[in-house]
Amino acid sequence: MKKELGIFILLLALCAVTTSINPRFVSQTNLTNMANLIGLFGVFSLGLGLVIITGGIDLSVGSMCALCGVVMSMALTEWNLAWPLAVLAVLIIPMALGWVHGALVTKMRMQPFIVTLCGLLLYRGVARFIANDDTKGFGGGEGFGVLRSIASGKLFGIPMPFVMLVIIGSILWVVLHRSVYGRYLLAVGRNEEAARFSGINTRRVITGSYVIAGLLTGVSGIMIAFYTNSVSPSNHANSYELYAIAAAVLGGCSLRGGEGSIIGIIIGTALLQVLQNLVNLLGIPSSLNFAVMGAVVLLGVMADQMLRRRALP
């Protein structure tokens, strides 16, 4: 809890500094825009966070997002599927891929890094191949207005991705911090052997986390596709997995597994988005965007290590 509080204070401080330099930070347009981005990035970061809590990693998130975007666009505009069917497909595909990742990790005892690195390459390639490397969009397409408003509309002025993040975050908070499955996730992440000796089906627990990560990647894949409104398969959602890992680590997840919280991951995502926003608003050259992010993540983790060392006897 202390950890989340620390990073939350950092977030508030950043917001305050940015506002004092450029009051446009708190304008409604800017806040709405940022909420939208936090939602888009937060949803898949939560999924990846769960994988990280088991001690694994999922590098395939960005490519999977691109694949989802391509399939979504083609299903609606070229194959003329009804939108609920298209959505179903775009949720089932990444879940199935997540299941495959989980099976390879738990049954074949392969390292998650390798498995999902191959996924990263594979799904990007498949996305480019089925799209013939053409940029896909939704055009003036009809018949899926409902989906468009669910994925990129607003509810009481709040962007839908943010609403989705709140809903999904609440559900996952209960799952991770209150449910049997969540306890198993933490136990497996901390000591897989002891969990197995306690009769926990560790394979199912771990595979489950990859499937959930797949599902959430699908959900944000749809939202991101409608947000960008065009999907260029070669660079759509490129390296998004790294944002998610950074957010999870900032939010208190340990890459060794067994540690992390939903609120932490959400605050971590928010912090990264505020940083990008800050780079824009403060007139820092946008080429420094990544450098700023890298530096802040590094400093954040460093501060945490130092505090932790002091806390030990």
Next chain:
Amino acid sequence: MDAPILEMRGISKRFPGVVALDRVSLSIAPGEVLALCGENGAGKSTLMKILGGVYRPDEGELLVGGKPVTIENVNDSMALGIGFIHQELNVLDNLDIAANIFLGREPLIAPFQWIDRKKIHADTEPLLKRLGLNIPSTTLLRNLSIAQQQMVEIAKALSQNARIIIMDEPTSSLTLTETDCLLDLIAGLRAEGVSIIYISHRLGEVSRCADRVEVLRDGKNAGGLSRSEIHHDHIVAKMVGREIKSQRVPSEAVKTPGFFKVRNARSSRYPDQCVSFDAARGEILGFAGLVGAGRSEIMKAMVGLDEQGHAEVQLGEKSLVIRHARDSIGNGIFLVPEDRRGEGLVTAMSVRENTTLPSLNSYSTSGIINKDRETAAAKEQIASLRIKTPGAEALVRNLSGGNQQKVAIGKWLAMGPKVLILDEPTRGIDVGAKAEIYKLIRTLANNGAVILIISSDMEEVLHLSDRIAVMHEGRITGVLDEADCNEQNVMQLAVGRPVPAAKPSFGS
């Protein structure tokens, strides 16, 4: 007596809220074997960590060879000729013996700073000979037994010209024969003038090898015993400050023979051997044998923790199909593994979370955990097992070994064990906690559980068991009834020799 090579005078060490050491003094002469005894938490480890450079004392002086010294880190300690053999060995099992011995101080060849392999092997061989270890120095550590790996650590200390070697529970993973070898080796080192500080809970070994015993209690010196005074009861009396009654608790159970039947159990360790045995309800069946006899492996195969393992298990009238640990757990067969921290407990979790982990579903409604019920269950175990912990939310890793073990056992008790398998239940646990755990085990048996105990501690097996099954190289060489349970018979069977009194492993 010679002038002491090492003296610690009035050493105190305080941690937040605890005085770990209160003006403790200790001295050791060249070529002396000093046994350091005391219950867990008495301050032995802290005192030794000060010698090893892990902690710095708040007050007091250290003298080596009569000169005051300060030890700020491990290197200082080594430079003063202090070698440390930890209970958990610090070896790299992917490197060979010579590489381990010279780790961090490899002789190099100019100009490219290559390791001088010839030299390290040439230097290692005589060391191994001196220790009576007949193995080439090119052997990978992973191919050695625990006892041999420990020898390598001793060789490492000797290669650094250690004049004082601290051994922390050196025999806790050794078999009886290996223990004998180690004690002989200690006698040899003593004859060469090496001083040894020997920390052990096994008082039999202490009385065999020590010239002098120093006892710590609650962070203070509780008195010393000279060679002629060393006696099991004297040591225990000083350790606990009171006399402990015999640990033997007689069985009061009404036994149901043949209640638990295991047939053709095979482990991946000994795929060509199979094990069959019967155990009665209310019985404590001990499993003795040398380390590596395959006792733990058979138990793991039996409860579904060995994927290549197999066993036919019958409990009461019911034949069980066990493929995963959850199958045996579902049938009330629980294993408390030897490796508490690696397999028995999630030490980064709280006492509450560990207590409820195997039966979490019974503390939850539609998948959501009821924390109040968990806390109540944890508190119940804390009270009934007298677990010393600040509370149910304390992390298990902050408890002492004995209390961790109580949590590791306690997590199964709420689930009503029908068969409880305890693998080395008192390893590294102090005398007081041992007695409590023995009593608990006997109570469980009296209440109708089948108890299987694996122990390499001869005293423990003899004290606890109603019958003893002895294993040798993957099979049961004989089962001893209570009247025939003695050290002689167990040892004979453990090395694979027949004993007339021994019975076959299950009745006709």
